[in-house]
Amino acid sequence: MYERTIRKLNDWEHAKIAEMLRAPKPERLSLWQRLSRYISGETAFRKKLEKKFEIAYQTMTPKCREVLDDGQVVVHHVRSDAMAVLRAWEDEDDLCFFDIGDGQLFCMLAGNGLWPSTEEEWGNTDFKFAHTLKHSLGHWIYCYGDELVPIPSREIRSKEFIVVPHDLRPAFVFDGTIDTFADDFKRYVQAISSAATGGVAN
Numbered sequence: 001m002y003e004r005t006i007r008k009l010n011d012w013e014h015a016k017i018a019e020m021l022r023a024p025k026p027e028r029l030s031l032w033q034r035l036s037r038y039i040s041g042e043t044a045f046r047k048k049l050e051k052k053f054e055i056a057y058q059t060m061t062p063k064c065r066e067v068l069d070d071g072q073v074v075v076h077h078v079r080s081d082a083m084a085v086l087r088a089w090e091d092e093d094d095l096c097f098f099d100i101g102d103g104q105l106f107c108m109l110a111g112n113g114l115w116p117s118t119e120e121e122w123g124n125t126d127f128k129f130a131h132t133l134k135h136s137l138g139h140w141i142y143c144y145g146d147e148l149v150p151i152p153s154r155e156i157r158s159k160e161f162i163v164v165p166h167d168l169r170p171a172f173v174f175d176g177t178i179d180t181f182a183d184d185f186k187r188y189v190q191a192i193s194s195a196a197t198g199g200v201a202n
Helices: 011-022 030-037 043-070 178-196
Strands: 002-008 072-079 083-087 095-101 104-109 126-132 140-143 155-157 171-175
Touching: 011 043, 011 126, 072 095, 072 104, 083 178, 095 178, 104 178, 171 178
Parallel strands: 083 155
Antiparallel strands: 002 072, 072 126, 083 095, 095 104, 104 171, 126 140
16 A cells, blocks of 8 residues: 655654764764765865765755745655665665555665664554755655565665666656666666656656
8 A cells, every 4th residue: 555645844843854964064064074084095086985985965055944944744654564675785775675566666765765664573564754856955764564574585686777867756656566676776766867868768
């Protein structure tokens, strides 16, 4: 089962976005700074990396303000008894797939930005995945069912770099089955990317 709705930010979500807005610059840039320390001798590349994170920091503040002003959240309600995971290629986010019936799968990015808001284990047979309508910030999980884990054959590591189009992030529904999720996902993303480039596949 899958249902998509839009509601207002609740108090907990509002506080999380407000924390992002108030976070000091060093904390926001900590990941970039840690990465740059491992790049010895590549001064130009390190400076480029730090500049990229500086820009990310500068753009996050107005995004947070716009999110708080808008105050709307997209909620994806999913009930499923079958889960699959496509493990990330290098530093990309893992992808979780859930069978929602009628030959369709719900796919969501499940990286370090996923914020469980309850103590239940992830994945789950009945959950809501929420993110802000503007800029898709947040990525909050609300669990109501039982723990759900993929069987070994449904937890695989991607052998190639597959870019999820920005318009699909952080969650989307597509046609496929849980047993062929990886091939179905790749085919769907390729079709979307081809359509976006006027029929020329990347």
